[in-house]
Amino acid sequence: MQRPPTAEAGIAEELAVVRPALLPAYTGALPGARAAVLTRLWRGLTHDPLPWVTGRAEGRSGVVLRLADGRRLEGPSVDPYATDAHVTAVRLDGRAYDEPARLMTDLAVPHSASFAAELAHGTASLALSRAGQQDVGGPAPVRDWEWEQRVVDGHPFHPACRSRPGFSVAEQLAYGPEHRPVVELVLLPVPAGECLVSGVWPGWLREGGRVLVPAHPWQAAHVLKRAGEGALAAHPLMALRTLALPDGPHVKTALSARLTSSVRDISLGSVAASAVLSDFGQVVAARTGGLLHITRTLGAVAAGSPDLAALLRESPEEYAGPGERVVPVAALATTELPRSPARLARLARLARLALTAGLRLLELGVALEAHGQNLLVVLSPNGEPVRLVYRDLADLRISPARLARHGVPVPDVPDRMITDDAGALRCKLFGSLVAGALAGTAGSGEALRTALENVVRDLPRTGDLAALLGEPLPAKALTLMRLSPGTAGDQWAELPNPLRFGSG
Structure with a gap:
């Protein structure tokens, strides 16, 4: 019986047909892509609270994990905050593995087969994303989508950082932001009486008694199976399903495919709450004294299903002054910021802005999901971080008790956004901001500690800050979450805290 082709071979075969000129670059990128995914996976295996890992020991030769069935998994010691770590192999009972999908298959733990398929596809897709990239050291981008399209590798810590199951090679090239395409959003007409509308849906997306709902072309072809009446040219952002109109707002579309971790539809509850959340965002952003702005949701619509829904959102460029740039924190690694002589000072400035605003809102009763995609920084003409912009309010956590203390x-x-659990609120903010956005920009635990240590000494002494200083740092247990498909919501790992140097 002939074995089915691997994901790497399958993408190579498709690429040879649709873009043969990229095939040599793709083949050359495969070893680096395997190491990049294996590095992320090894981080998860060594730090996530996996139920089948019963012991962990670290010595001069690296890390040894004892598995519940008696096997040993061995690999190098890796800084959990490092973004340039390069794990090329780990050993399972003495056998070396350099392919993350094969390792996960042979671990043979619950749900490992489906996760292995994601890793295989994600590794091949990452190699495709890296193939034929232009030099990011060239002239600085001008428009917001150009910054976003510089982020080639996706999430810096997620093993499925480029997993796009259900997307052909042609579709990845046509829709993936790192390939810099222009995407034609499909306009699907729906009778207005059949739509749930929140906020103001603009006249240019209405036609008589019908609402024109922008749909991602992948969604229109594979899920809705409908042809549209007209199209909007747009530029895909990091989220892939959110796109920037050339001279207008951003459009968040439903995309019923699993990208990285989640199926990207837009729930009816999110549409219904979008206007209220947008107004609430302006109220709480005003409490930061201008340190942070929150983009407004201009309008939202759902046509009876999460599969056909869209939101229109302000572009973050609305908050840039003359000569300023608005850059997603995840894209800072492509700027001069991490490489400049003033790197740590600028990282500290970013950290001061982010922690001051984030902790102020947390004290008020709002925990931001401030990862490197949602959080953007406004850079002055000389590259100094001067203020922040936050977008996408769908994953906020809100504390009624804290809001009540401040008269808000x-x-x-939706009920899922409401909690008075201090631990849940802190995990949401610290896991996304410190262990996510700031760690991904710093690139190592030492750089993160150095950038933060003087900042936290100047912050108001609150219970939230004490937790940040004195407890392990929460981070999403991304590997555990992919191996726990029946468990809803976030799950958390505890990382060594780079800030544990004292709070006096």
Whole structure:
């Protein structure tokens, strides 16, 4: 019986047909892509609270994990905050593995087969993303989507950083932001009486008694199976399903495919709450004294299903002054910021802005999901971080008790967003901001500690800051979450805290 082709071979075969000129670059990128995914996976295996890992020991030769069935998994010691770590192989009972999907297959733990398929596809897709990239050291981008399209490798810590199951090679090239395409959003007409509308849906997306709902072309072809009446040219952002109109707002579309971790539809509850959340965002952003702005949701629509829905959102460029640039924190690694002589000073400035604003809102009762995609920084003409912009309010956590102490009414939002659990609120902010956005920019635990240590000494002494200083740093247990498909919501790992140097 002939074995089915691997994901790497399958993408190579498709690429040879649709873009043969990229095939040599793709083949050359495969070893680096395997190491990049294996590095992320090894980080998860060594730090996530996996139920089948019963012991962990670290010595001069690296890390040894004891598995519940008696096997040993061995690999190098890796800084959990490092973005340039390069794990090329780990050993399972003495056998070396350099392919993350094969390692996960042979671990043979619950749900490992489906996760192995994601890793295989993600590794091949990452190699495709890296193939034929232009030099990021060239002239600085001008428009917001150009910054976003510089982020080639996706999430810096997620093993499925480029997993796009259900996307052919042609579709990845046509829709992936790192390939810098122009995407034609499909306009699908729906009778207005059949639509749930929140906020103001603009006249240019209406036609008589019909609402024109922008749909991602992948969604229109594979899920909705409908042809549209007209199209909008747009530029895909890091989120892939969110796109920037050339001279207008950003459009967040439903995309019923699993990208990285989640199926990207837009729930009816999110549409219904979008206007209320947008207004609430302006209220709480005003409490930061201008340190942070939150983009407004201009309008949202759902046509009876999460599969056909869209949101229109302000572009973050609205918050840039003359000569300023608005850059997603995840894209800072492509700028001069990490490489400049003033690197640590600028990282510290970014950290000061982010922690001051984030902790102020947390004290108020709002925990931001401030990862490197949602959080953007406004850079002055000489590259100094001067203020922040936050977008996408769908994953906020809101504390009614804390809001009440500050006289802020609780908005009418989905129940999943409401909690008074201090631990849950802190995990949401610290896991996304410190272990996510700031760690990904710093690139190592030592750089993160150095950038943060003087900042936290100047912050108001609150219970939230004490937790940040004195407890392990929460980070999403991304590997555990992919191996726990039946468990809803976030799960957390505890990382060594780079800030544990004292709080006095």
